[in-house]
Amino acid sequence: MKNLPLLFLGIFFTLAFSWVGLILSSHLNLGNLQPSTSELEDGKLIEGEPVYPIKLGGIAQTGKDVYIDQGCMYCHSQQIRAQGFGSDYERGWGNRQTVARDYIFQDRVLLGTMRTGPDLANVGSRLPSREWHMQHLYQPRITSPGSIMPPYTYLFDVQKVEGRPSEDAIMIPEGSPYAPPAGYEVVPTDRAEALVAYLLSLKVDYELPEMGFTEL
Amino acid sequence: MSADTGFTPYKSEDLSERVKLSEIDHSIRTSGLFFLVSAVVWLLIGTVFAIISSYKMHTPEFLAQYEFLTFGRARSAHLNAMIFGWANNAIFCLGLWVMARLCRNRVRHGGLLLIAGAFWNLGVSIGIFGILTGKMTSVEWLEMPTEVAPVLAFSYVLIGIWGIMAFADRKSEHVYVSQWYILAALFWFPWLYIIAEVMILMVPARGVVQPITNWWFAHNVLGLWLTPVALGVAYYLIPKVLGKPIYSYYLSVIGFWTLALFYNWAGIHHLIGGPIPVWLQTAGIVASVMMTIPVVVVAINQHMTVVGEHDAVWKSPTLRFVVFGAISYTLVSLIGSAMALRVVNEVTHFTHFTVAHAHHGVYAFFTMIMFGGIYFVMPRFMKREWPSATLIRIHFWACALGITLYVVGLSIGGIIQGLELNKLDDEGSIVYPFLQVMANTLPWLASRTVSGILLTIGHFAFAIHFFWMLFAPANKTSEGPTLLAPNNS
Numbered sequence: 249m250k251n252l253p254l255l256f257l258g259i260f261f262t263l264a265f266s267w268v269g270l271i272l273s274s275h276l277n278l279g280n281l282q283p284s285t286s287e288l289e290d291g292k293l294i295e296g297e298p299v300y301p302i303k304l305g306g307i308a309q310t311g312k313d314v315y316i317d318q319g320c321m322y323c324h325s326q327q328i329r330a331q332g333f334g335s336d337y338e339r340g341w342g343n344r345q346t347v348a349r350d351y352i353f354q355d356r357v358l359l360g361t362m363r364t365g366p367d368l369a370n371v372g373s374r375l376p377s378r379e380w381h382m383q384h385l386y387q388p389r390i391t392s393p394g395s396i397m398p399p400y401t402y403l404f405d406v407q408k409v410e411g412r413p414s415e416d417a418i419m420i421p422e423g424s425p426y427a428p429p430a431g432y433e434v435v436p437t438d439r440a441e442a443l444v445a446y447l448l449s450l451k452v453d454y455e456l457p458e459m460g461f462t463e464l
Numbered sequence: 465m466s467a468d469t470g471f472t473p474y475k476s477e478d479l480s481e482r483v484k485l486s487e488i489d490h491s492i493r494t495s496g497l498f499f500l501v502s503a504v505v506w507l508l509i510g511t512v513f514a515i516i517s518s519y520k521m522h523t524p525e526f527l528a529q530y531e532f533l534t535f536g537r538a539r540s541a542h543l544n545a546m547i548f549g550w551a552n553n554a555i556f557c558l559g560l561w562v563m564a565r566l567c568r569n570r571v572r573h574g575g576l577l578l579i580a581g582a583f584w585n586l587g588v589s590i591g592i593f594g595i596l597t598g599k600m601t602s603v604e605w606l607e608m609p610t611e612v613a614p615v616l617a618f619s620y621v622l623i624g625i626w627g628i629m630a631f632a633d634r635k636s637e638h639v640y641v642s643q644w645y646i647l648a649a650l651f652w653f654p655w656l657y658i659i660a661e662v663m664i665l666m667v668p669a670r671g672v673v674q675p676i677t678n679w680w681f682a683h684n685v686l687g688l689w690l691t692p693v694a695l696g697v698a699y700y701l702i703p704k705v706l707g708k709p710i711y712s713y714y715l716s717v718i719g720f721w722t723l724a725l726f727y728n729w730a731g732i733h734h735l736i737g738g739p740i741p742v743w744l745q746t747a748g749i750v751a752s753v754m755m756t757i758p759v760v761v762v763a764i765n766q767h768m769t770v771v772g773e774h775d776a777v778w779k780s781p782t783l784r785f786v787v788f789g790a791i792s793y794t795l796v797s798l799i800g801s802a803m804a805l806r807v808v809n810e811v812t813h814f815t816h817f818t819v820a821h822a823h824h825g826v827y828a829f830f831t832m833i834m835f836g837g838i839y840f841v842m843p844r845f846m847k848r849e850w851p852s853a854t855l856i857r858i859h860f861w862a863c864a865l866g867i868t869l870y871v872v873g874l875s876i877g878g879i880i881q882g883l884e885l886n887k888l889d890d891e892g893s894i895v896y897p898f899l900q901v902m903a904n905t906l907p908w909l910a911s912r913t914v915s916g917i918l919l920t921i922g923h924f925a926f927a928i929h930f931f932w933m934l935f936a937p938a939n940k941t942s943e944g945p946t947l948l949a950p951n952n953s
Binding site for chain 1: 600604
């Protein structure tokens with residue numbers, strides 16, 4: 249290699265090239281996506297109709313932080329693939345493929361690359377029960393025998409029942425090996441409440457102009 | 465390049481050449497040893513987190529009460545300890561050392577390197593502590609809290625500039641292929657890191673531009689940082705130890721430029737089927753397939769150099785590891801290209817196969833070459849030989865068998881997992897309920913823990929030997945290097 253300036257330029261431009269091609273172009277292409285009504289009229293939003301996606305708010309946002317700092321993403325994806333590619337549709341993980349617009353309001357996009365556990369993009373529609381999620385987080389094997397999802401026991405307080413049982417204590421089926429000792433109850437901490445609010449908010453239950461529900 | 469002959473690099477024909485190299489080695493010794501000690505300590509820390517994570521995956525109750533060790537955090541601590549702790553420190557030592565030697569230039573401002581190294585390791589320590597205590601970002605390969613990014617970026621830039629300066633100020637007449645690889649890597653890594661930190665975490669880009677940036681970054685850490693340095697080290701050590709030139713200069717030129725061009729674009733294959741434009745996915749697939757060119761070229765070039773020298777490779781601790789790594793590079797890269805094809809990706813994506821593949825690359829290829837490099841450089845730094853051929857043998861076999869079991873076991877498990885997840889019956893309904901697919905991965909997850917135990921044994925043998933070498937009084941320099949087989953030539 250005699251021509252050193254060429255070496256330097258080559259090193260610089262190969263990286264710059266891919267950055268422009270992959271990232272800058274995506275940014276220009278997708279960085280301005282706006283929420284939309286499910287269908288368009290003459291290429292415009294239909295007035296009076298709701299627009300999607302909606303922003304995450306309140307306690308669900310706090311719950312997302314819990315999801316992030318616990319690293320749930322390393323076992324769960326949040327993206328639904330098209331019917332015909334994999335079995336996402338057949339498994340009931342979502343009625344339609346997710347598209348770029350679905351993610352525009354997410355300050356951190358958690359697409360994920362592992363499915364040690366099921367996809368969660370639409371888990372709020374699929375499993376709408378707070379009680380189920382609480383039991384499952386406290387001990388996944390209560391709801392899902394043999395599950396290898398870790399128990400998030402530390403997001404709960406196991407406390408002595410003083411007088412009346414707490415209202416938000418979670419039900420653990422009687423005789424379950426995971427039930428607390430007699431006279432004790434399992435109460436979700438604020439973090440568990442927030443996390444479940446987040447999970448229940450995960451819904452792909454609307455259509456977008458570029459992607460309607462899958463019809464077979 | 466000048467070659468020390470045979471297995472006795474100290475007994476080079478050309479005395480003045482020997483003296484010069486020895487002076488260069490000496491000039492980088494302090495910072496080099498600092499990086500190596502840090503690397504070995506991180507390797508052990510990363511290994512402990514690895515074993516904990518692996519065991520948790522099939523036995524979720526294990527240590528479940530400790531929040532800081534929950535699976536998501538333990539596996540991220542493992543990854544960051546290995547990449548930013550072990551791999552980067554090993555690169556800082558070996559990459560800079562190869563650079564200095566090939567530039568025929570004594571290392572100046574070694575103190576600067578030490579300071580940068582100290583800050584780097586401080587940053588990684590705080591970062592991993594952050595992961596364990598609830599500040600993890602859940603952005604793959606960038607899990608450390610954003611606060612440490614400026615520290616890491618700053619200390620890295622110092623190190624990178626140092627390497628580039630060494631190159632600019634070189635005294636040698638020729639520029640060898642290892643220098644291009646290492647120079648390019650030193651330049652690429654900070655850009656990748658800074659752009660990714662800014663566009664994903666500091667001023668987050670909108671929506672899926674984040675994962676696109678994420679996979680451009682994460683794949684390029686492997687492709688434009690670990691890979692070029694490991695290839696550069698291998699390109700240096702193979703001819704060095706064998707005492708003969710590399711097979712073809714032209715092949716190495718082609719190999720370098722095609723890698724620089726195609727690897728850049730390949731990372732998007734991590735998002736195949738995802739919510740990003742189809743043309744981007746196609747670009748990622750095309751680039752991944754084109755990667756077969758640099759891979760085959762490097763394979764021909766390095767393996768043709770080694771052909772007929774199998775005795776020598778087997779005897780030399782350095783070459784045994786380096787050649788294991790070079791062969792793994794060919795295999796893992798060809799598998800990687802295949803995985804990007806849509807039909808294959810439909811099965812392997814989201815499964816343990818990907819995890820096996822990542823370890824095939826970062827461990828069987830990159831890490832094994834770094835081990836080989838350390839076996840070569842330590843005697844030059846310490847002016848004494850490795851104390852025990854047995855410990856090297858234990859290290860080699862535990863790691864070689866361990867990583868083979870890891871990759872084979874988890875790949876099989878991952879393919880089964882993917883096929884079962886996708887299988888539909890004639891009516892178009894799923895055949896295997898999710899819990900059953902999950903249960904069927906358990907034996908393979910357990911096989912990973914077994915392989916992890918082997919790797920742990922290898923790492924401890926290596927670490928014990930390393931510190932023994934470091935602290936032992938001077939020994940048998942005169943008897944020649946420590947070999948793994950009798951020298952009957």
